[in-house]
Amino acid sequence: MLQSAITISLVPQARGGPFVFWDDLAAGCEAASTLGFDAVEIFPPSPAAVNPATLKELLMKYNLKVAAFGTGGGWLVNRWHLTHLDAKIRQQAREFIRGMLDLAAEFKAGAILGSMQGKFEGEVTREQALAWLAEALQDLGAHALKQGTVLFYEPLNRYETNLLNRQGDAVSFLEQHRIQGVKLLCDLYHMNIEEADLAATLRAAGKHVGHIHFADSNRQAMGWGHTSAAPIIKALKEIGYTGYLSGEILPLPDSLAAAKQTIEAFRHHAC
Numbered sequence: 001m002l003q004s005a006i007t008i009s010l011v012p013q014a015r016g017g018p019f020v021f022w023d024d025l026a027a028g029c030e031a032a033s034t035l036g037f038d039a040v041e042i043f044p045p046s047p048a049a050v051n052p053a054t055l056k057e058l059l060m061k062y063n064l065k066v067a068a069f070g071t072g073g074g075w076l077v078n079r080w081h082l083t084h085l086d087a088k089i090r091q092q093a094r095e096f097i098r099g100m101l102d103l104a105a106e107f108k109a110g111a112i113l114g115s116m117q118g119k120f121e122g123e124v125t126r127e128q129a130l131a132w133l134a135e136a137l138q139d140l141g142a143h144a145l146k147q148g149t150v151l152f153y154e155p156l157n158r159y160e161t162n163l164l165n166r167q168g169d170a171v172s173f174l175e176q177h178r179i180q181g182v183k184l185l186c187d188l189y190h191m192n193i194e195e196a197d198l199a200a201t202l203r204a205a206g207k208h209v210g211h212i213h214f215a216d217s218n219r220q221a222m223g224w225g226h227t228s229a230a231p232i233i234k235a236l237k238e239i240g241y242t243g244y245l246s247g248e249i250l251p252l253p254d255s256l257a258a259a260k261q262t263i264e265a266f267r268h269h270a271c
Contacts, residue, residue: 002236002270005039005067005246006032006259010049013076018189018219019043020251020259025050026058031256033062035263041112041246043070045077047099052106059107066109067244068152068185068211071100074116081118082136083129083163093118094136097151098143105147110211112185113140114154119161129163134177141181152185152211157193165194167205174208183210187248188227192217198227199235206239214245214262221249221261222269229269245270 008028009019021028025042032040044050050069059065074080080093093116100111120129137153144151155170164170170184186202186209195201202209216225223229247262 001242002233002266003038003067003242003244004036004263004266004270005041005244006035006037006262007041007043007246007248008032009043011043011045011073011076013045014043014072018215018248018250020247020249020255020262022251022255025055029058029062029064031259033064035259037064037259037263039065039067039244039246041067041070041244041248043072045073046096047103049073050103052103055107066104066107067246068110068112069100069104070112070114071097072112072115076115081116083118083120083124083132085122085124090132090136094140097140101140101144101147101149101151105149108149110150110152110183111144112152112154112211114156114185115160117153117156117161117163119163126162130173133163134173134179137174137179137182138177141179144181150210151182153182154185154187154213155190155194156187157190159193160190165190167191167195167201171205171208184208185211185213187213187215188222188232189213189215189217189219189249192227199231202232202235203239209236209239209241209243211243212236212241212245213248214266215247215249219250220252221247221258222265223261229265233269
């Protein structure tokens with residue numbers, strides 16, 4: 001059975017980004033519970049910014065789970081990423097993600113690698129960047145397995161990275177390098193830019209699909225753009241996906257309206 005989730009950002013530098021609830025973890029959990037979501041996806045500035053005991057109390061109080069923790073704070077706050085020319089920065093990025101995996105493991109959730117994958121530019125060639133990315137994913141994937149969790153690798157659209165933009169290319173990359181402990185985060189907004197057929201792409205990715213960002217073509221709540229959700233849900237059910245559809249979307253026209261539309265679309269298409 002598919003599950004619903006909504007995003008909460010705790011990163012001031014992420015203002016204007018595609019997150020529904022902001023700043024206040026308790027208020028975000030309360031709103032998610034009131035609307036009937038199964039889980040929250042949390043975007044913290046660092047692993048240490050989340051107090052596990054406090055979060056566990058909130059989850060119990062509001063009958064929620066954690067779908068995933070985002071690692072993008074490492075990029076937005078510190079400008080760290082895995083394909084940076086400076087080896088020290090690459091290592092700092094890896095340790096940041098490792099810490100987020102440790103946090104995620106406490107909540108039986110995954111950790112997301114999106115913006116912290118970086119890009120190739122300047123003195124860094126594409127070949128070198130992909131080699132560093134493969135090495136980092138092998139290491140972090142092994143750590144995820146050891147901790148009993150998973151790293152969700154997110155292919156971003158061409159305007160955000162020049163590494164791996166399509167799901168099929170990411171699948172080939174994971175298989176070529178025999179990377180374990182890593183699955184794909186298939187973000188429907190990014191896929192709308194890069195893929196010809198979203199449902200067919202998800203079917204082809206199959207067992208590699210680990211998490212879904214449930215976003216319409218304009219990065220608003222599903223149903224407010226031109227994405228056809230029904231074929232996507234059908235494809236996910238055909239491949240046996242039972243994870244989360246998480247609303248990583250712009251809080252438009254406001255957070256509550258975006259969240260309400262997300263849960264309504266989830267109930268209409270996924271239940």
